[in-house]
Amino acid sequence: MTAYWCELAWLGGGEAERGVLIDVDGERIAAVTSGVPAPLSGAVRLDGLTLPGLANAHSHAFQRALRGRTQHGTGSFWTWREQMYRAAERIDPDTYLALARATYAEMALAGVTTVGEFHYLHHGPDGTPYDDPNAMGNALIQAAAEAGIRITLIDACYLHGGIDRPPEGAQVRFSDGTAEAWAERVGALANDSVRIGAAIHSIRAVDPESARVVAGWARTGGRPLHAHVSEQPAENKACVEAYGGTPTAVLADADALDADFTAVHATHLTDADVDLLGGAGACCCICPTTERDLADGIGAMRQLLDAGASMSLGSDSHAVIDTFEEARAVELDERLATGERGRHPAVELLRAATGRGHASLGWANAGRIEPGARADLVAVGLDSVRLAGTDARTALESVVFAAAAADVRHVLVDGRTVVEDGRHTALDVPRELDDAIRAVMG
Ligand SMILES: [Zn+2]
Numbered sequence: 001m002t003a004y005w006c007e008l009a010w011l012g013g014g015e016a017e018r019g020v021l022i023d024v025d026g027e028r029i030a031a032v033t034s035g036v037p038a039p040l041s042g043a044v045r046l047d048g049l050t051l052p053g054l055a056n057a058h059s060h061a062f063q064r065a066l067r068g069r070t071q072h073g074t075g076s077f078w079t080w081r082e083q084m085y086r087a088a089e090r091i092d093p094d095t096y097l098a099l100a101r102a103t104y105a106e107m108a109l110a111g112v113t114t115v116g117e118f119h120y121l122h123h124g125p126d127g128t129p130y131d132d133p134n135a136m137g138n139a140l141i142q143a144a145a146e147a148g149i150r151i152t153l154i155d156a157c158y159l160h161g162g163i164d165r166p167p168e169g170a171q172v173r174f175s176d177g178t179a180e181a182w183a184e185r186v187g188a189l190a191n192d193s194v195r196i197g198a199a200i201h202s203i204r205a206v207d208p209e210s211a212r213v214v215a216g217w218a219r220t221g222g223r224p225l226h227a228h229v230s231e232q233p234a235e236n237k238a239c240v241e242a243y244g245g246t247p248t249a250v251l252a253d254a255d256a257l258d259a260d261f262t263a264v265h266a267t268h269l270t271d272a273d274v275d276l277l278g279g280a281g282a283c284c285c286i287c288p289t290t291e292r293d294l295a296d297g298i299g300a301m302r303q304l305l306d307a308g309a310s311m312s313l314g315s316d317s318h319a320v321i322d323t324f325e326e327a328r329a330v331e332l333d334e335r336l337a338t339g340e341r342g343r344h345p346a347v348e349l350l351r352a353a354t355g356r357g358h359a360s361l362g363w364a365n366a367g368r369i370e371p372g373a374r375a376d377l378v379a380v381g382l383d384s385v386r387l388a389g390t391d392a393r394t395a396l397e398s399v400v401f402a403a404a405a406a407d408v409r410h411v412l413v414d415g416r417t418v419v420e421d422g423r424h425t426a427l428d429v430p431r432e433l434d435d436a437i438r439a440v441m442g
Helices: 061-066 077-088 093-109 135-147 169-173 179-187 208-221 233-243 247-253 271-279 288-293 301-307 323-338 346-353 355-360 392-402 429-441
Strands: 002-009 017-025 028-033 044-052 054-059 112-119 150-157 195-200 225-229 261-265 283-286 310-313 377-380 408-413 416-420
Touching: 002 377, 044 392, 044 408, 054 093, 054 283, 054 310, 054 355, 061 077, 061 093, 061 429, 077 169, 093 112, 093 135, 093 408, 093 416, 093 429, 112 135, 112 195, 112 355, 135 150, 150 179, 179 208, 195 208, 208 225, 208 247, 225 247, 233 247, 247 261, 247 271, 271 301, 283 301, 283 355, 288 323, 301 310, 301 323, 310 323, 310 346, 310 355, 323 346, 323 392, 346 355, 346 392
Parallel strands: 002 044, 054 112, 112 150, 150 195, 195 225, 225 261, 261 283, 283 310
Antiparallel strands: 002 017, 017 028, 044 377, 377 408, 408 416
16 A cells, blocks of 8 residues: 655546545555645655546557658648658567557656557558567557556557558558458457457548448447547548548448547537537547647537537647647637637546546546546646646646646556656656657658
8 A cells, every 4th residue: 555645636626635645555546535734654745736647548659750750841631641651661560669668658758647549550561461460459558568558459440541442552551351350350459458449440441331340349349439530621521422421420320429439530520420429428539739730620629518428638640749738729729719718627628638538448447536446646746837836726727728748747557656756767768769760760
């Protein structure tokens, strides 16, 4: 049993509590006591504001190698995608292990305790499976373990290069040929210490009948199901022309929408799409720093929440890894789009970053500081230039609207200290990132 005394801690209410003692027994929180004015002897002192673990609900780890390299010149999502495919062509299981480990360690430093890895880089460069057909997925699972964070491997079915087009170029690495072959491969993944989720990559890459197979596989196994949905207007147009409905409508027809479904991006939705996702109680994973970077647009998160959907957050392409930046961007981008302030209170954004994010990855007992929950704690220092002067009564607003990943001082995952005084306990993260990215990109 280890006791942590938090100067301030967020226990799910509208304000941070002062003087919170958290008893941790192994991997779980055993007890939470508020109003303890000073640290007990023997308790580990956590200054600043302690939050539950953050969930990064949408990641493509290999895209960390693109940071900065795709920021010059002009273009669109579609020209960026060509650059992304060139990086994807260069990765093998060994280089992917190193790159993903460093990327997940960067996430740990930012307070992320669980990553949802949306994984489609499955096979060898010419599309031939590796001797272990899950070599790439297993590299990602190993990477998360070595970086000290939890993973839900969301293995994505990817069959077509576009509607009615075979995979080409790097896309041949993504495809299993059929949804049934995808299910057989994913069924062989180990599933004891990690969660295995399913994904329909997108309606561009999975036809409606195959989407139904993937959705059925996920529901039968009680697994989270994710899909990229309406990230770009061109995707909607092609889908309507081919199938007579929007991607959301096609997914609804394929019986994919329920409370275990997460629509990633959900940027360009019709009112009917919003009603379908809200009515199903689905989650929408917003990735604002990537959506900005790719000129995708601004989604209608307030409308989705009001309709009954929930929200999670992801750093997706890792243009930036900073969950505070993703959280405030949901509110700040909507302010620009609507001319209104205060559409998403700080507490709502924190819930998306913690408990809701974990739920969308299949970890219902993580992302909350309460007895029985997984012992994930993230202590945010309030003494940096960004946060100096924070008032305890508005500490949640200060952190959501002004903190940076660099303000994370201490991170506990399943009761184990992964970040101490702002440093990763096992890895030299900047050096590992530098080595891993140069090994892939030259
Ligand atoms: Zn994505």
